Amino acid sequence: MPFEKELGELADHTRAALAMGGEDKLARRRAEGVLDARERLDRLLDAGSFVEWGMFARGILPEVRDRSPADGKVAGFGRIEGRPVGVVSNDFTVLGASSSVVNGKKIRHVRETVDRRGMPLVLLGESSGARMPDRMGAPGRAILGQDPLEFRRLRSSPWVSALLGSCYGSSTWYGCMSDFVVMRKGATMAVASSRVTSMAIGQEVDPEELGGWELHTGTTGLVDVAVDTDEEALDTVRRVLSYLPSSAAETPPVATVPAGSDEASQSILDVFPESRSSVYDVRTVIGRIADRDSLFELKPRFGKSLVTAFVRMDGHSVGVVANNPKFKGGAIDVDSMHKATSFLVLCDSFNIPLVFLVDQPGFLIGVEGEKRGAPGRIMNWMNALAQVTVPKLSIVMRKSYGQAYLNMGGGRYSDALACWPMADLGFMDPSLAVNVLHGVKQSEEPERFEALRSDVARDTSAWALAALYEAHAVLDPRDTRRWLKEMLALHRRGKTVSEHRLANWPTSY
Structure with missing residues (x-):
């Protein structure tokens, strides 16, 4: 056979790359019920769609060259539901997927390509941080900062991160830069490992306390959703991408409307209490307004008095911001303010219309909120809302008091505002x-x-607001879905993408 030697070398190099860190390490992962870097790609991507870039990359230092297949990061492109995506899957079996000069080049190449060609970027995180001794001393400093855009997001395409193990260094940085983050319970995300942190501060640190799922879903808000397994995390990535466009230049894909979606809205009064002081879960209301089974909540454990969620309305992606009286009576706390602002940025950046469902007694006031900068958070929210250019619709279901009336889309901050007859609009x-x-x-x-x-x-009634033409409609709650469908269809005419004034808004602050 011609070129038998050369083709044999190709086969040998391919086998070495696919062997990753060796059978012993891979077997340990299987025993723990954890997927390896390539199995994760098989689960995430449409079958047979992955095209790898940099399979034969190796560590730059001679002493690691023979034990660094693909240099610890499997990168390339594939498809999810037929749509192209760029992917980087960290291979922890190879030098802890530590960051190096070579695998940094791979990540940069994928990032540049998804930005230029308009496709999402999926980052499957699990890494030990910077590779040593590469980053030590003056030569190590010279490696850093060679790409001035490495830590800058312009949101030209969606980024989604899955945190699937120990995530330090680059996996943490890219997680914090992503638009959506899912975390497997048992994984950690922190600046440095608990071992390094313990040595630095001179006391024992528990990895879960340092950067576990409960911390990041409930306290920091840096993680949107926590799940039990790798498989669930990867399925969650596929699901969230179904609500998002491939790039900021496009509108999101349109889904088939499930049967029975319109009928559910007729039972909305069964879950909305007649007493104005009664507690209810606003997610039950959203479920009757949206297409059936389309509710996908972001940050459900963080800022619980406010719900932020993707839904579909007549097959189209919509972002919902809804006060939830089940928690703190719907009063808006500092975490809710942060949550709302980040969601506005996400929806506006990727051309997703916004619907506000309002039932709030105002901001949660007190010493703790002031210490955490509540006034600044409120103004951050207003600053973002004033720059949003996707369609915005607001429905006052019950209470809408004080300054928060504006934060929840009141006044000129919505394209259309409707009230239910029981709406109360005092200060x-x-x-x-x-x-x-x-x-x-x-x-x-x-x-x-x-x-x-x-x-x-x-x-302070709905009729008083409507008389001033500050409310554009007063609705029977059972007609809410129909009204929203009509308004969203109206605002889809003509210009369908945002002006993206928030594209450079910080990813966390």
Whole structure:
């Protein structure tokens, strides 16, 4: 056979790359129920669609060249539901997938290609951080910062990260730069490992406490969703991408509308309480307005008094920002402010219309909120909202008090605003206002209290707002889905992509 020697060398190099860190390390992962870097790609991508770049890359130092197949990062391109994506899957069996000069070049090449050609980037994180001794001393400093755009996001295409093991260094940086992050329980994300951190601060540090899923889904908000297995994480990546366009220059894909989606809205009053003080879970309301089974919530454990979620409306992707009275009565706390702002940026960057479902008593005030910079967070939210150019629709279901009326799409901050007949649009709860303004308590002067309460509540109804043409419609709640479908169809006419004024907004702050 011609070129038998050369083709034999190709086969040998291919086998060596596919062997990754060796059978012993791969067997240990199988025993732990954890996929390896290439199995993850098989699960993530459409069958047979992966084209690898840099299979024969190796570590730059002679002492690691023979034990660094693909230099610890499997990179290339494939398809998800037929759409092209760029992927980087860290291979922890090879030098802990540590960051090096060569695999850094691979990542940069994939990043540049997805930006230039308009496709999502999927990053499957698991890494030990910087490779030593490459990063030591002055030569190590010279390696850093050679790409001035390495840590800059212009959101020309969506980035999705899956944190699937120990994630330090680059896996952490890229996770924090991504638009969506899913984490396998048991994985960690931190600046440095618990061992390094323990040595630095002189005390033992638990990896879960340092950077586990509970911390990042409930406290920092850096992770959107936590799941139990690698397989669930990769399926979650596929699902979230189904709501997003391939690039900022496109609109999201349109899905088939499941049967029964319109009928569900007729039972909305079954889950919305008649008493204005009763608690309910707004997700049950969203489920009756959106296409059936399309609700996909982001950050459900963070800032719980506000829901941010992707849904589909008549097959089209929509972002929902909804107050949730189940938690803190729907009062908006500092975490909710951060959550809302980041979601506005995400939706506007990728051409997803926004729907606000409003039932809030105002911002959660107090010393703790002030210490955490609540006023600045409120203005960050308003700054972002003022720059959003995707269609914005707002529905006041029950309460909408104070400055938060604007943050939730009131005034000129929405393209159309509707109220349900039970809407209450005062500056604060009337009973509280009587105490604040007049110092009168119901228990002490019930008749005067009721008279003052009636006076404070004057002109706060849906009809008063509609009379001023500040509300553009008053809806039977059962007609909400129909109204939203009509309004969204109206605003899809003509220009269909955002002006992307928020493309350079920080990914975390």
